[in-house]
Amino acid sequence: MSFNVYQASIPVLLRGLDNLSAILRKAEQDAAARNIAPEVFLQARLAPDMFPLLRQVQIVSDTAKGCAARLAGIEVPRGC
Template sequence: MSLTLSSVTISTFSKGLSTLTHILQKAEEHAASQGLDANAEYINARLIDDMLPLTFQVQSVTTTVRKALARSQGQSDQPWEDGEKTFADLYARIEKAKQVIKEADAAAIDAKADEVVDLPLGPTTIKIVSRDAVLNQGIPNFFFHLNTAYAILRSKGVPVGKRDYLESFLV
C-alpha cells in the first residue's frame, strides 16, 4: 500500500479526534470522582494567563480539520460558530469534525496534492502546494492544539498520561 496524502491526513485527524474525546472523557470522570463540575473546572482552564483556554484548543483542533480538508479538496471553507461552553458542546463540535472527515473525498485530496493553494497565515496569505500546506501547517497546527488541550487538563490534575495521548494512534 502506498502512502497518500489522503491516508495520512484522514487517519491522523481521525485518530487525533479520538484522543481528544478520550482525554475530555477522562477529565469529566476525574471531576466526578472529586465531586467537581467539569464544566466549571476545565472549560476555561489555561496553562498561563496569556494563553487561550481549553475551549479554544478544542475549537482550533476541529477548525484545523475543517480548513485543511476543505483546502486540500479544493473546496471553500464554511466557518463554524465558536460558542462552546460545556463538555457536551465540545463533544458535539468534535462529532461535527468527524463528520467532515467521513465526508472527505480521498480521491480529490490525492488528485490536488500537487496543486498550489492559498494558505492564510495571520494577516497574509501564501501560495503553497496543497501537500505542503497539510503536512507542514495543518497537521503540526492540529497537534499543537491537541497537545495544549492535553497539557491544560494535565496541569489541572486530570490523570492522563502518554498512553492516553498515544493509544488512539496505535489502534
C-alpha cells in the first residue's frame, strides 16, 4: 500500500476545518442565546498575547489553503 503526503495532510486539514466550523456554529448559537453580538466573540482573546479569534480562523484557513496549493504544485491563491 502506497502512502503519500496528500493522504497524510489533506484529510487532517479537512477534519480540522470541519471541527472549527462546528465550534464557530456553537459560538454563534451561544451568542444569540445570550444576546451578545457575534463580533464580541470574533474579537475575543483567551489570553492577552493571543490573536483575536477572527485572526486565528484566518490563519487556519490560510494554512489549509497554502498546504493544498503547494501539494497540487500551484501558486497559493491570494485574497480568497
